[in-house]
Amino acid sequence: RSDGCQEFHIQHSKEMLDSGWQSLGLISQTAPELLPTMNVLTRRNTTGSTVGNTRQLNVDLNAPHLIAANMRVPLTTVVFDLDGVVWKGQYPIPNIQAAVQSTRAAGLRVCFLTNNSSESRESLSERLHQLEITVKPSDIFTAAYIAAKHLQTIEPRSQIYVTIGGGSVLVDELRAVGLTAEPLESYSHRSLSNGSCSLVIGHYPEFGYADAAKILAISGNVLDVFATERDRWYSTSTGRLPSSAWMIAGIE
16 A cells, blocks of 8 residues: 555455465555556566556456456455555545445455454444445454454464453454453453463553563463564554554564
């Protein structure tokens, strides 16, 4: 994402491309109007002018089904990021409603993805509804939900997950998949002879010295450290703010 880019972007990793278009993310950026241009990461034999690893192709935004029709693997779903794509801070990105509407009109499923770990899927669904974008919570994938689903699939080295940040949302998502979880505050007040634990770190702007002291006190119990994201910063309507990388580095 680059702020101010007046285009739509379809982004793929090289691995996705080499495996034959396994998935696609349609990301709308700030634009005064829907522009008839898309940047598409394509195979090398695709026609179009090359800019770095990106080839530019002209595509009619009123017909997103043309893109789906040309995929080597049938395209069924488009995933929109939230921060900086659907909204920036408290303000919606211009024309995002039209982008979602045209995508659905092409017969494609629309989902939303965010590395936000402290806002519930239900809350995000309500925020989208206020922008006249209707979406079920089950079609929203947050960092807290994805972390919980991942931890559910791995062989646990400990029987309890201690959350740092993420509010009640991170704890709730972990418990929803059958894992034992509790916030650092309550865990650190119990006896230190409780056995091993794993830390799960979410976004926590209020993290400070007292929290570091609690983590140090239980550090002998910690077998693993997981983080929902480790971005250095994130964009707001008033500029960049620190994200979680600094806190995770300190905890590690």
